[in-house]
Amino acid sequence: MNGKAHLVACIESLRIGRVEPLGGDGTLSAIDKREVWAPLRVTRTGLAGDEHGNTRHHGGPEKALHHYPWDHYRVWREExxxxxPRLTQAGAFGENVSTLGITEADVCVGDVYRMGTALVQLSQGRQPCRNLNLRFDEPRMVALVLESLRAGWYYxxxxxxxxxxxxxxxxxxRPHPQWxxxxxxxxxxGRRIDRIxxxxLAELPELSPRWRERxxxxxDEPVSLSAPAADPARG
Structure with missing residues (x-):
């Protein structure tokens, strides 16, 4: 990116969660993030005090912070x-950071942001897991998020x-404005396979290793009219 650094948003809500049972089968999850007003330490693996029920697929250095736009909430309520009733305040999608004014169309893989005193880099979008279905008590929620492309992103x-x-x-x-x-x-x-x-994407160094692998x-997938299925374990 050329030129001076510039403000893109302010943190409207900052949230962390504790591992608790989710849904009727007792799945352990920390998707229920609660707002924090005091300053929080940003570490290499996320916000101090933020927990993850499945550390294999959630959290870690490549998904240290989850950002979801408050801008999407009105659209979800309308659609x-x-x-x-579950969309009256931020945190419904398990986000750590909520903002107004930027969405997936406005941020790019590899973007580097000064957030408070921390420096973060956008590593990938979010691929929601079945916990989102349980959170909303809506068996189609993962599919709806992926179809809408209103998925949020990680740093x-x-x-x-x-x-x-x-x-x-x-x-x-912003090293990759095209992405x-x-x-x-x-x-x-998406439904269409664009091999080029x-x-x-597979060679984009700032993209998380897991998404480069994907x-x-x-x-290598055959041409299909169907969108790829979501991995039910990954968030």
């Missing part, structure tokens, strides 16, 4: 009115620091 932490409610999020660097999260989601989860785009795998 799925039966879910409206890795380049420099640890502190964040708090109201802190600015400042774009410092918005919206486009990445389209390429990886998938091959390029891009390579989709390159």
């Amino acid at each position: 799925q009115p039966h879910l409206a 890795r932490v380049l420099e640890e620091g502190w964040v708090r409610l109201g802190d600015p999020i400042v774009l410092m660097e 918005s999260v919206h486009r990445v989601l389209q390429v990886l989860f 785009a998938l091959a390029a 891009a390579r795998g989709r390159c």
Whole structure:
């Protein structure tokens, strides 16, 4: 990115969760994130105090912070009115960071942001897991999120620091303006197989290793009219 760093948003809600049973089968999850008003330490693996029920697929350095736009909530309420009672405040999608004014179309893989005093880099979009179905008591929720491309995204932490409610999020660097999260989601989860785009994604160094692997795998898929199925274990 050329030019000066600039403000893209401010943190409207900052949230962490504790592992608790979710749904009728007792699945352990920390998807229920509660708002925190005090400053929080940002470590290489996420916000201090934030837990994960399945550490194999949730959290870790490549998915240290989950960001979901508050902008989407109104659209969800309009499209799925039966879910409206669960969409009255941020945190419904298990996000750590909620903002207004930026969505998947406005952020790109590899973007580097100053968030409070921490420095973070956008590593991948979100591939929701079955916990989202349980959270909303809606068996189609994972499919709805992927079809809508309103999935949110994750950051890795380049420099640890502190964040708090109201802190600015400042774009410092944008090495891949052609790879918005919206486009990445389209390429990886859309119905059409674009092998050229998938091959390029597979070589994108700032994209998380797991999503580069997924891009390579989709390159080898036969042409199909169906979108790829979501992995029920991964968030």
